[in-house]
Amino acid sequence: GDSVTQMEGPVTLSEEAFLTINCTYTATGYPSLFWYVQYPGEGLQLLLKATKADDKGSNKGFEATYRKETTSFHLEKGSVQVSDSAVYFCALTVGAAGNKLTFGGGTRVLVKP
Amino acid sequence: EAGVTQSPTHLIKTRGQQATLRCSPISGHTSVYWYQQALGLGLQFLLWYDEGEERNRGNFPPRFSGRQFPNYSSELNVNALELEDSALYLCASSPLGQGRETQYFGPGTRLLVL
Numbered sequence: 001g002d003s004v005t006q007m008e009g010p011v012t013l014s015e016e017a018f019l020t021i022n023c024t025y026t027a028t029g030y031p032s033l034f035w036y037v038q039y040p041g042e043g044l045q046l047l048l049k050a051t052k053a054d055d056k057g058s059n060k061g062f063e064a065t066y067r068k069e070t071t072s073f074h075l076e077k078g079s080v081q082v083s084d085s086a087v088y089f090c091a092l093t094v095g096a097a098g099n100k101l102t103f104g105g106g107t108r109v110l111v112k113p
Numbered sequence: 114e115a116g117v118t119q120s121p122t123h124l125i126k127t128r129g130q131q132a133t134l135r136c137s138p139i140s141g142h143t144s145v146y147w148y149q150q151a152l153g154l155g156l157q158f159l160l161w162y163d164e165g166e167e168r169n170r171g172n173f174p175p176r177f178s179g180r181q182f183p184n185y186s187s188e189l190n191v192n193a194l195e196l197e198d199s200a201l202y203l204c205a206s207s208p209l210g211q212g213r214e215t216q217y218f219g220p221g222t223r224l225l226v227l
Contacts, residue, residue, distance in 0.1 A: 032214040043119075043203055044156075044218040051214060089156065093214055100146065100158035100169055101205075101216055 002027045006090045006104035013080055013111050021075040021107045023064075023090035031092040033057075033066055033073040034101070038087045047075075047088070085111045115140065117219035119204050125225045126194050134189040134222045138206030144168075145187040146207070146216055147179060151200035159202075162187055194226045 006023045013019060025031065032051045036044040048057030053068035064075045073090060090104040118137045126132050138145050147159040158171040162181035176192040185206075191198055201223050205216035 034215070036218070043201075043220040044205075046215065046217060049215060091156075093216075095214075100161060100171065101148070101156075102158070103156040105155050 002031070002092060002094060002102045004090050004092055004102055004104035006088075006107055008105065009087075009108035011107060011109045013109065015082060015111055015113050016079045017111075019075070019077045019080045019084070019109065021088055021090075021109070023073045023075065023104060025071050025073065025090075025092050027071075027092055027094050029094040031094045033064070034091045034093070035062070035064055035073070035075050036089045036091060036103075038089065038106070040086070044089065080109075080111045082111050082113055085109060117204055117206050117217055119202075119219040119222050121222060122220065123223045123225070125227065127227050128194055128196060130194050132191045132194060132198075132224055134191075134202050134204075134224070136187045136189070136204030136206075136219060138185050138187070138204075139208075139217055141208060142206035142217075143185055143209045144207045144213070145181055145185065146205040147187070147189050148203045148205065149173075149200045150203060150221070151197070154200075156203070160189070191224070196226050199224060199226045 034049045035047040037047045048059040050057040050066035056065045062077045087106045089106045091101045120135045144163040149157045161169040179189040181187045201221045203221045205218045207216045
């Protein structure tokens with residue numbers, strides 16, 4: 001079956017530090033890859049996505065590149081802010097009609113001033 | 114453009130009761146998905162509805178059921194509630210055609226079973 005593995009948190013950083021959250025996947029077909037973010041007490045927000053190999057998704061200073069050869073989709077941000085404190089989920093979906101999302105376990109990020 | 118909306122925001126029930134959760138997708142989206150986020154269990158896929166039909170179902174017992182209405186809104190029903198059903202229930206929608214692989218989530222309904 002499909003699965004997503006992401007680094008366990010929590011990840012604690014100082015403001016303006018560099019953030020990397022590792023994500024690797026296994027998929028039965030050709031997946032689309034996503035990063036979602038969940039702020040405390042809220043639902044999920046789509047952060048970025050990539051639908052084919054070598055695509056780079058980017059949004060709000062975050063980036064992730066779809067690496068088919070290493071089955072990875074690592075999330076990076078060059079300079080984090082306190083407002084980036086949240087839980088980040090890597091996810092994939094396989095199928096022409098979208099179908100279900102398979103999520104990683106989530107990584108809690110805490111940015112301290 | 115309005116996002117996915119869910120109601121109620123919070124729901125408190127006792128064991129054995131039934132819960133009904135509602136979801137309105139983004140205008141123009143025809144697919145609705147339901148997910149459960151239980152403490153310690155992560156995000157689990159529950160159900161997928163498209164064009165009024167159930168298209169896929171996760172590994173949940175039959176007491177979890179739902180439907181999709183002609184206006185594409187959806188209900189999730191949980192019968193014979195158990196304590197472990199306490200969770201955040203998230204609804205998502207996706208469009209028809211271009212971008213249909215991308216799901217957009219609502220704020221969730223937090224269900225507490227006492």
